Amino acid sequence: MAEKGNTENISSDDAVPGRMEHVLCQPCSSKGKQTEADVFCSVCDEFQCMDCSTIHKTYAFMKNHKIVNAKEFKTKPVSLDMKGLDQCDIHHNGIEFFCEDENQLCCSTCAIVDHRKCHSVVEIKMIAGKPVSMRSEIKIKLQDIREKAELVVENTKSLTEQLDQDVNGISLKTETLEKLTKKQSDSEKHVADATKSLETIDNVHQNGTPLQQFILEQRMKKQVDELGRNVDKECQNLETVTVSFTFDEILRLPSLPISYYVPGELTLKYSTLEDVKPIAPVDPILKLTQISSIDLKQSGDDVEEPLLSGLDFLPDGRLLTVDNKNKKCLIYNDKLEKVGSYQLSYNPLSVVAVSEEEVAITNGGQYKIDFLHVSKYNEITCNRTCKVKLKYGSVCMKDERHLVVGAIDNTRPVGIVSLSGEEKDFNISFLNKNYPVGTSSCTYIRSSNKVVITDRNEHTVYIYDTATNTSVVVKDYQIKEPRGLAVGPSDCILICSMKTNAIVQISQTGRILSSYKLDMKSPRSVCVSKDESVLAVTNCYSGKTMLKTFKISY
Incomplete structure (x- = not known):
């Protein structure tokens, strides 16, 4: 509902035929001046004259404010009773700010105490006037x-x-x-x-x-x-x-x-009765319980702060990683203690366990894939190198003899490479788009022969069905800057959402199942153990890089 504005802003006392009703500029009235209002701003929630309204052209954050002619808008909305929804749950103050880093509403106390280290805490009035709205989606x-x-x-x-x-x-x-x-x-x-x-x-x-x-x-x-x-x-x-x-x-x-x-x-x-509409089976929603966590610090012969760009579990449960910055292949035990290390001559991008004692490593700078031997005593040696025609980033297993690889700067973003180095394409009509290093990752769902690709810049996940050459496009407010991904229990898809600091679980049909908030900034790589009981995730946040493991349950 709407009602008349405050009486001090109306120059006529009563409704008299032939008399025009004039609304006064509220900023001018606060200074003791009586100036007729020309416009009404719904974001500022006040009538203004032309001079006072020019402030909307001065400041960039006010350019999206909705302004209408005052003569066409003689009433102003009364603030709706939100029944406590606009109050902070912790401090019971009015909500005024929004933390874009953690996707949280904040009062002034929250903004100062809990989000002072966040990079983007904005006043809601600055962004509320933007045309983007989730109303229809919700x-x-x-x-x-x-x-x-x-x-x-x-x-x-x-x-x-x-x-x-x-x-x-x-x-x-x-x-x-x-x-x-x-x-x-x-x-x-x-x-x-x-x-x-x-x-x-x-x-x-x-x-x-x-x-x-x-x-x-x-x-x-x-x-x-x-x-x-x-x-x-x-x-x-x-x-x-x-x-x-x-x-x-x-x-x-x-x-x-x-x-x-x-x-x-x-x-x-x-x-169930035949006349009752059957309900499709529901994908299980995963629960993550933290097992271990370590901070990744520069130490020993490290040249820079570690950046684990690729993760995968060996069949026996040991965690295999590659450190992009320090050119290393590393092994961690179940307590996240470093138990093995191997120095590489290049900056690795991704790693996958090929068998019980062999792993494959990709890099974005050279046309090759290295295959390393990893013994049960955590000794790592180079078995062989396969030369390839394209540069590859992400990698996972397609079957016992083939890898699925994410191509860098190529219009065919995902391909197949045999363990002997032979390359071939999927029979899929991919989007005609190149993905530079760090903008996309891929994985493969064996049971349904589906290829999944993340597009970091477009905040999008693509699920391609190789059998039907069809695709599903997934865009959701919970997926922002998707990076690494992995196949989880019941063949769900687990995605690192860097901007929302979360692991997002989606089904093969593209339905959002859950979003697990992580206590780390910018998660970038994720993997699931072979028995689907443990998840490992790492991030790429300067000064606070971490490696965490979680128990997976339903």
């Missing part, structure tokens, strides 16, 4: 969540009714009915929450200020992700339900094909 997610929750409600109702009908006269185990009732109740609440959130979004975007709209969008991102995860959990195991009946005495079941008494325990399995 609404689509909420509508999808509501539809899923409604399907769960419909499904549980149908199952309960069918079970009551099929086992009429027999006392059901209350535990089974209680589970169905709880699932229905939880899903009905999810429907209500999604509906309420959609109404809140529409209300704030119709009646709220740009600052309030920005705060709501940031708040809603986390709420929608959490709500989506809860609904996905409810969607699991809906295809069938098993009910057990235990009889204390012999029971006659005349409807069965036998006419005798059936003693003991009878288990009946009921399938």
Whole structure:
């Protein structure tokens, strides 16, 4: 809703036919001057004359402010009651700032105490007027969540009714009915929450200020992700339900094909009704629990601060890394203690375990791939070198005899190299685009023959299906400057999002499953152990490079 501006800014006292109503410039009024307003700025939230309005041309951050003619805008919006959403959860102050490094809303205390070391903490008023908005994306997610929750409600109702009908006269185990009732109740609440959130979004975007709209969008991102995860959990195991009946005495079941008494325990399995829309299987959402963490410091014969540009686990669980700055191949044990080292003659980019005792290393400066032998005693020697026609960066295994490699500065960004050095292309229509060093990485999903590529500059992930020559393009506010990536449990894709300092989990179809915030800046390389139980990640943040391992669970 909107109401008249303050009475001190209206020169006419009453509505009289033929009399023009003049709104006064608020900055001038604060100086004791009475000047008629020419425009209204919705970001500054005030009427201004032309002279006062020229400040919008002086400062760059004010150029995106929305200004309208004062005569066409005789009313100004009243600040909407955000019901605490615009208050800091910790300090209970008004939210005024946004940390772009950590993607967090801040009050003035947060900005000073918790984000003083961050590089980009901006006043929300400076960016709230920008045209980019997540509203439509958030609404689509909420509508999808509501539809899923409604399907769960419909499904549980149908199952309960069918079970009551099929086992009429027999006392059901209350535990089974209680589970169905709880699932229905939880899903009905999810429907209500999604509906309420959609109404809140529409209300704030119709009646709220740009600052309030920005705060709501940031708040809603986390709420929608959490709500989506809860609904996905409810969607699991809906295809069938098993009910057990235990009889204390012999029971006659005349409807069965036998006419005798059936003693003991009878288990009946009921399938979902055919008229209920089936719900697609839900990809498991991973949980990461930190195991070990070390700071990577310059030491010994290091020329510079370490930069681990590539990681991979050996089959026995040892972690293999390459240090780009100091030209080394390194081995770490499960406690992240350095147990092996080998000096290279070039700056390595990536590494992959080819077998139990052999690894392959790429570099962006030379046309070759080195194959090193790694003994169980952590001794490293050079086995052989394969000359290639292109320069390669990222590398992973395609099968037991071939590598998948990311090409540097080539219109065919991903290729295949055999262990003997023979090169060939994928039968994929890639985008006609070159990727310089550090702007893209690739991986390969063996089970579905899919190639995944990150585009750091475009904040995009591409998933190419080699069988159908089709692709999925993934862009999301949770993926900013994607760098390294790896295939995780259930063939999900784990991506280093450098700008949001997170590991983002997506499905093979490109659906965002989760985003795990890391206690490190600019994560760049990630790998998963062969038994899919451990994840390792490192970063490229000057002065604070780290290496961490996490336990993977569901």
